[in-house]
Amino acid sequence: MNLILLGAPGAGKGTQGKNLSERYRIPQISTGDILRANVRSKTPLGLKAKEFMDKGALVPDSIVVGMVSDRIREEDAEKGFILDGFPRNINQAEVLEATLVGLGKGIDRVIGMEVERKELVRRLSGRRVCRQCAENYHVIFSPPMNIGTCDKCGSEIYQRDDDKEETIEARLAVYEKETLPLVDYYSKKSLYSPVDGIGTVDQITGNIVGAIEGRSNT
Ligand code: AP5
Numbered sequence: 001m002n003l004i005l006l007g008a009p010g011a012g013k014g015t016q017g018k019n020l021s022e023r024y025r026i027p028q029i030s031t032g033d034i035l036r037a038n039v040r041s042k043t044p045l046g047l048k049a050k051e052f053m054d055k056g057a058l059v060p061d062s063i064v065v066g067m068v069s070d071r072i073r074e075e076d077a078e079k080g081f082i083l084d085g086f087p088r089n090i091n092q093a094e095v096l097e098a099t100l101v102g103l104g105k106g107i108d109r110v111i112g113m114e115v116e117r118k119e120l121v122r123r124l125s126g127r128r129v130c131r132q133c134a135e136n137y138h139v140i141f142s143p144p145m146n147i148g149t150c151d152k153c154g155s156e157i158y159q160r161d162d163d164k165e166e167t168i169e170a171r172l173a174v175y176e177k178e179t180l181p182l183v184d185y186y187s188k189k190s191l192y193s194p195v196d197g198i199g200t201v202d203q204i205t206g207n208i209v210g211a212i213e214g215r216s217n218t
């Protein structure tokens with residue numbers, strides 16, 4: 001099964017992608033995570049991407065598209081994959097489609113995670129991430145047992161540079177302008193399923209599984 005998780009910054013793509021990856025035993029491919037790994041290890045790609053990420057802008061398609069195209073050809077993605085944070089504009093969607101056609105594949109479903117703006121800001125401004133294992137926390141909704149330390153691996157947790165107030169606003173504006181048109185794009189292809197992204201993490205996973213397996217959302 002080839003799945004796209006579409007949603008604004010903070011909609012829960014990363015959180016849900018992890019659950020779905022375990023449930024369906026297919027890899028979660030997060031362009032944000034791949035880019036951040038490159039920034040951390042200071043690769044040329046990472047150094048270039050960082051300028052854009054720090055502003056809340058999209059990294060150029062020329063960088064991101066090749067990255068995804070390589071990743072979906074890897075062996076673990078043969079039976080399927082969950083794209084988290086890609087595509088993010090119409091051009092990326094068109095290139096993805098052409099790449100998949102070339103591989104004799106296609107997208108099976110696009111899950112649109114719907115969360116209101118106020119809640120997005122609340123989630124993003126309180127998010128904390130482990131530097132080592134990338135586990136996600138939230139200062140109010142899911143704090144670590146010991147402040148500043150990851151429950152899973154004991155490493156330091158930090159605030160993403162792009163989770164500062166001004167950058168959050170920029171990211172939301174970019175989402176509305178560049179990414180939101182994909183709702184229409186995938187609706188016209190009858191691939192789009194909107195899902196209520198408010199509730200507990202497990203409830204939302206249930207909503208998504210319902211949409212994938214053709215059950216009612218309620
Ligand atoms: P990326 O890393 O993809 O960030 P994003 O789209 O802004 O989304 P987030 O990761 O912030 O949110 P999410 O939807 O994953 O939510 P999460 O589960 O973490 O991209 C970062 C940057 O990289 C971009 O700005 C761009 O520069 C670049 N980039 C990436 N892809 C690109 C592309 N294709 N093209 C060009 N540039 C690209 O949840 C958020 C918080 O909420 C967490 O704290 C979590 O614990 C909490 N939370 C989750 N679910 C719930 C719930 N149900 N209730 C309460 N809290 C919850």
Ligand code: MG
Nearest residue numbers: 013014030032
């Ligand atoms: Mg994410």
